[in-house]
Amino acid sequence: MPWLALLILGPLLPAALLEAVSDPPPLLLAGSVAAATVLAWCALQVARGRREPAPAYGWAGVAALVLLSATATSRELWPITLGWAVVALAGALASRLRGNAELVALCALVATAVLTPLTMPDTGVLLALFLATAMATAVGVGLQVRSGREQAVTARRQAVAEERAGMARELHDLVAHEVTGIVVLAQAAAAATPDPTTADVLRRIERSGHDALAQIRAMVQTLRADEEAELRPTGGGAAGLRDLVAEFATSGRARVDARIDDLDLPAAHDAALQRVVSEGLTNVRRHAGEATVVEVSVTQRPGGVGLRIVNDGSGTRGIGPGSGYGLVGARERLERLGGRLDTRLEQDRWILEADLPLADPKDGAS
Structure with a gap:
């Protein structure tokens, strides 16, 4: 999904340029850009479905925020590039939220991103409100993506279940019904014919019909494991x-x-x-x-x-x-x-x- 990489990694360059305009110390700028790049890459991996290290990515964002904000506060600067990266990471975590580990990491990341700017003397409150809004938007979009993905999975499973149930009904209602008729006719013919050879053939037909019915029943039992589909008139x-x-x-x-x-x-x-x-x-x-x-x-x-x-x-x-x-x-x-x-x-x-x-x-x- 190239568009996903462009959405997450694309804003890093303008954010870095905007941060450079404020003339921060080179070491602080380099640290912010480096940390932001790593966290944006982590956000991209989470958004693509690599769930296993997702909580660790969230805690990495918390650590980067704490370390860089402590340095930035003394100079009344804020790492803008890092701010975008943690917003993207929060949205990615929300889109793949499944267990307590992801939830705790997401809450810690959001809280840290909103609270750390408050240590800045002049613009801290305004920056905190801006980050809170950005975080809420990112998390909301992520949760919406997660909900849409789950609905799509549910719809696919329901379609498969309906198809399986329909096949089961066709097997039982049509095929098994006809095979049952064949078995009954073979039984009646075998009882009525005086020719032992013909009777033997008819009994073989009856046994084959029984075997076919047993296999059909097994298939029906397997296919009807899911919910029933609506019936066709x-x-x-x-x-x-x-x-x-x-x-x-x-x-x-x-x-x-x-x-x-x-x-x-x-x-x-x-x-x-x-x-x-x-x-x-x-x-x-x-x-x-x-x-x-x-x-x-x-x-x-x-x-x-x-x-x-x-x-x-x-x-x-x-x-x-x-x-x-x-x-x-x-x-x-x-x-x-x-x-x-x-x-x-x-x-x-x-x-x-x-x-x-x-x-x-x-x-x-x-």
């Missing part, structure tokens, strides 16, 4: 729900009794309902492979939509446990829209009930 209305139920009915042996009203839903509500129905039927496949009856009811009433999925044979010969994230994601979809989802086991029947109000609670609150 992927609805299909009542026709989409009927297609889901019909696909489920043709891939298994259970009798499916479905009653699905014609629906008039916003896109987000429609997508949420589609996903809940899909996940509910997928869970029947997983946990109740020998269910004989599955009931699906979707009813629209004034103010909302109700869903109920019931099956018998819970927990018998399904394709195995899922990752647990499907119903979690479905519940989160409904809750974001003010709805609810409940599941329970009741007399060997697995029951899923969902309620989705049509009025968005956020709209009602505004």
Whole structure:
């Protein structure tokens, strides 16, 4: 960042020329310029992110101020070049403020820069006020830079988390759903075919499907380690729900009794309902492979939509446990829209009930 070096080191030359106009002793001028150059270089390193020696740089500024101001006071002179360097160093420390060590060094540097000019008999108060203003400005700018940097990091992390959560949902909702269907079809075909060779091939397909599901669940668990992203609408209305139920009915042996009203839903509500129905039927496949009856009811009433999925044979010969994230994601979809989802086991029947109000609670609150 050349502009950063120019901003910090550039004012040293005019400050040194201004200090030389007051005709200070050559040794004092040389000491001020040398110390200012070193401290400005330290400020540049801190601003560029070299955090480890930052507190030491701050204490070096304190020492330089104390030593040179003691010499300058006796001659009623002030090391202007050094003053700029400590202001730049204070701003750099504030921009990288993370721990107690940096905070203590920054406070000591600011206090020393403001208090040491007070020892000058005539212009001490005015110089102290000037340095206090300069220090406050530098520290304020540094803290603002620090805040902006942290916000950028947070935004990047949030974007990554949203992308990971979206990928996890796509894996679970789409890929895992289709693989589950393949496994169920392979199970049904293997049980129905009399040819042992064909049955063996179908069992291999089933085992491969199980392995693929296990890998997908592991990937979903890894990807969902961060916060959830908002879901993308992927609805299909009542026709989409009927297609889901019909696909489920043709891939298994259970009798499916479905009653699905014609629906008039916003896109987000429609997508949420589609996903809940899909996940509910997928869970029947997983946990109740020998269910004989599955009931699906979707009813629209004034103010909302109700869903109920019931099956018998819970927990018998399904394709195995899922990752647990499907119903979690479905519940989160409904809750974001003010709805609810409940599941329970009741007399060997697995029951899923969902309620989705049509009025968005956020709209009602505004």
